[in-house]
Amino acid sequence: MSESLMQQPLGAILDALASRAPTPGGGSVAALTGAMAAGLVSMVCELTIGKPQFAEVENELRAIHAQAEQLRAELQRLADEDIAVFNRLAAAYKLPRTTEADAATRKTAIQQITRLAAEVPLRTAQAAAALLPLCTTLANNCARLVVSDVGVAALLVRATVQSAALNVEINLAALEDQIFVRETRAQLQDLLIGLGDEVDGIVTIVRGRMVG
């Protein structure tokens, strides 16, 4: 698949995912899960803005909507980028290694592209995590008809960050640059710490408003 996932029919994407074809894989799936979370946040904003009882927070809702759309665009791009980096990595592994010079060139290429392969899911995790503060505000300030969608968005964010983290880690395991490995792992930990509590907090607010 060389064109953007966004141009392809969903059924064909899911068939390709399920197949032996190397792409799309878990990295793209994580980014798409995050993109769906962002889409839900935008939808909730769209269906809340303009309602008289939320007039006081309308400017805040517009800002949340703009941020969610920016993050959705970023996550959609990252789903494609994960495929592009995977293809580059597969090509690097196929480089010749008959001479010592060739082997060294190949190894450098693999290390450089594996680093990219760790950075793409790290950015996915960061973009998805940036949705959570938006969900927290929205959970208390949205039309009750769509409050469950805020909960779904938060649950998808958790899955995205944790899934992306696995994709970062599996690439870090193949890297020699231990400074980069440590720094990336630290950034990942920052995203993962408190994630569960933040999501649980949003879902608790959502459940409270569903029964109330």
Place this chain on the structure above:
Amino acid sequence: MSESLMQQPLGAILDALASRAPTPGGGSVAALTGAMAAGLVSMVCELTIGKPQFAEVENELRAIHAQAEQLRAELQRLADEDIAVFNRLAAAYKLPRTTEADAATRKTAIQQITRLAAEVPLRTAQAAAALLPLCTTLANNCARLVVSDVGVAALLVRATVQSAALNVEINLAALEDQIFVRETRAQLQDLLIGLGDEVDGIVTIVRGRMVG
């Protein structure tokens, strides 16, 4: 959107999700998240079957693959069904209620279709949860290159079951048939109990194999 989501370009689906358009919403998103989890399970089977070191479990892997493809087909159908039920519910709410007889007909229709609107995400949660035992087996019996994808699948299953549960609950809140409400809630609890531990267990196995 009247045709199946599967025929539509992914970008158009995400744009519609993010828009004021009432569908797709959180229910379809939950089903699609489950479908992606099933797709990852199938992919891992495809890339493991045939490898000599997994020859002993090949029959089991083939059975897992068949089940995952069945669950993926079911989850893809449920993503579309959620939209169809939503449209029927919206139509029921628009029924006339000028006479008492009309109002009674409308109320019955709304109750019947709200029940369906709870059953679709319940079936989504059930189909997604059925992937977890497959993930547990696969985590220990798959090519190491794709072990992170098993972890991603498990994380997506958790998000699907919990998201679908919110969609069940928001519909149960509008139902008068308390026997159905109690029975559905009990089925949901069965799916939710132990879910977190099962997913954490799979992710622990996955992480162990990633570093090992």
